[in-house]
Amino acid sequence: MIDVMPKTQPSDETSYDRRRLRQWLDGDARTPGVARRDMLRLFAAAGGAGALGALGAAPAGAAPAAPRAAAGIVKPLPPELFTIRGTNAETNWPALKDTGYLTPADRFFVRNHTATPVLDAAEWSLRVWGDGLRGGGAEFGLDDLKALPSAARSAFVECAGNGRSLFASQQGGTVSGTSWSLGAIGVARWRGARLGDVLRRAGLTRHAVDVMPSGLDDEYVADGINLGHVRRPLPVAKALDDVILAYEMNGEPLPADHGHPVRVLVPSWVGISSIKWVGDVQVSAEPLYSPWNTDFYRLFGTAYPPEGSEPLSRQTLKSAFELPWNATLAAGETHRLTGRSWSGAGGVRAVEVSTDGGVTWRRAKLADAPRADGWVRWSATWRPERPGPADVRARATDVSGRTQPAQTVHNDQGYLFDAVVRHPVTVA
Template identity: 70%
Template sequence: MPRPESSYDRRRLRQWLAGDARADGVARRDLLKLLAAAGLTTAAPVALGTPAAAAAAAATTVAAPGIVKPLPDDWFTIRGTNAETKFPSLAGTGYHTPIDHFFVRNHTSTPVLDARTWKLTVWGDGLAREEPVEFGLDDLKRFPATTRTAFVECAGNGRSFFTTQQGQSVTGTAWTLGAIGTARWKGVRLAEVLRAAGLTRRAVDVMPRGLDAEYVTADGANLGHVRRPLPLSKALDDVLLAYEMNGEELPPDHGHPVRLLVPSWVGISSIKWLGDIEVAAQPLYSPWNTDFYRLFGDAYPEGGSASLTHQTLKSAFELAWNASLPAGADHRLTGRSWSGAGGVGGVEVSTDGGTTWRRARLYDAPRRAGWVRWSTDWRPTTPGTYTLLARATDTTGRRQPETTVLNTQGYLFDAVVRHPVQVF
């Protein structure tokens, strides 16, 4: 049974205090915040090494988005280095998101890698071997193949609604609800590759690292390659090294030739363009589980919440924002709902701003790490502005709330979204 992330954090912080952890690229002040949040603050002196990759770099101009695939205006909204799927474009596309509709989340730009020369290096003091172990794509394909259907969703999906719906200021990309896609992924279980590389009982953390360009913040700090540790319990559970997506070779924008797939967890965990995986006998930290992908704000401890793991609960209409619909006509409203904690077992829809609710018709069974498609019929009789709402309940019994507790980086928005339409 995987350990709760909070107890995992406390255990690895204790190891850090004992001098048995490494925190490359993480500022001392950030680890002290984590200690305060976990109630483990101490006056003991700690020395942290600072690699060259984490040194401050000169400010540079922002590059073009660097996305390889076409981004038709009716399918995508461009947001900096990212492309958000327009939810209406998913209507009628089936359960799996077509690759050409799948959202793109890049920290820098998409690298175009040659699968013939690509190697995955597995290394670290959590292995029995001192020398790194390399796997080419053909080597991975010799392992038994595993196929999983799962969504990948950015932790900031829905972030803009903190501002537009709740009147609160947050930082980060102003996603609406389109930073999600569900695909059929094929690859090899990470557990099998780790065991083949010589996994030992000493292992604590697994740190995958991408081959995209090093990430430089707006103030010029070079944080190095995108990387984020996983607890070994999750790494040995349902994580895939994926090399196919919806029956096709993994495309460049989605991690070619091999990416990690971490079902149900926030998208940053599913590192694209894998280059190496460190298997460590001590806890590991990176900026992506200290500065980012924790919840900060008045409702949280000074050092923030535990590192984000499971995604939250959401619903979206496959309908344009402020869509115009004729009065006196029958309309079939469609949408999708999903949860990182379990399958979605029920969806309710309101067409009068939440005064009354009715159950939507579901087209898919509740599925872990998946979504359900749903519909309901509506015949508005009077012209005017209407507010549509959809709220899901998952198999753990959780239902979408009216509001989401504020966190300053705008992660895990889960409130019912108020969707306006115009009836004429």
């Protein structure tokens, strides 16, 4: 089992994203299964704010709906562990306290576009096809993948909209989409076959430019338009680098809600890249388009060009306390505050905590060394003396030298919130 893989340089990913944006705007990108006029209509109906987020979801910051069961999720969702958000389940941060570095599968967040399919591993197969291959492509069963050299990585998967509700509650903005707080993330130990090994065995040629995995969950329909199976292209360079076709999570077969029997893992990229229940991989000698890499999962708003930003790839920098929102803390007692910080640009090297509204900051104690694709756990003590409302704050600095800002630049879909969070508490 091999545990270390080289990483694609962020500059290469940025160049790829910009090329694909230009090709889409010029009408050069291939659009399999969805008419471009339909996508433009859907995009226009959402007011440029991103139709996937705008359709069927309350604006972030709106009054929460009454608790209800999540549609189409298989595993139990006890309220002490999860907050239900439509077809999704957000992990409650206090449920991660004392769980260790890895997120247990029973506490790992669930992001579904439709419903979790329950698939038979013995009948599952992966079709690899396209004009970027020589010959007629190939098909792999689970045993075929397990016969290949395995690769393992401890890595986070995080929804691009994680923290979306904070655009409204902290910054007074209006955004569309599922109103995640900060619990749409988890770190697991993933093991599987390298996607690069599978592509080479399928006959990858030097003409290939894009690789697009597709999921086996139900096709996604928005505003009467069938967008097909969830799918998102990757550059060949990334696919050959550190991407895994994972069949294990924390040493066990993948649970149904997390991609059983096989999912894609794209370390440090936005969660939509890590396609669950993968059953199809198209390898193309031409640029590929899907709704999930051009019309959606881009940044729109007054701070961005009218056509939007490049497609999102790497995740951003965040911190969260393992503390209930609006927790009550006793005055005159010493409290141990714990939390976790992570970055898509590399490991987190320092975390600071403020207990006086950001006036002063002090270093938190790190429990982990900086880890690419993962997070660090940290702690700090606080002895509040004065009763009343307060907030605690944490800000991280990653190995690239970037520190969490005081405010995130607004975007209409509420993606990539990275500002320092004002976590409210009451001292009593």
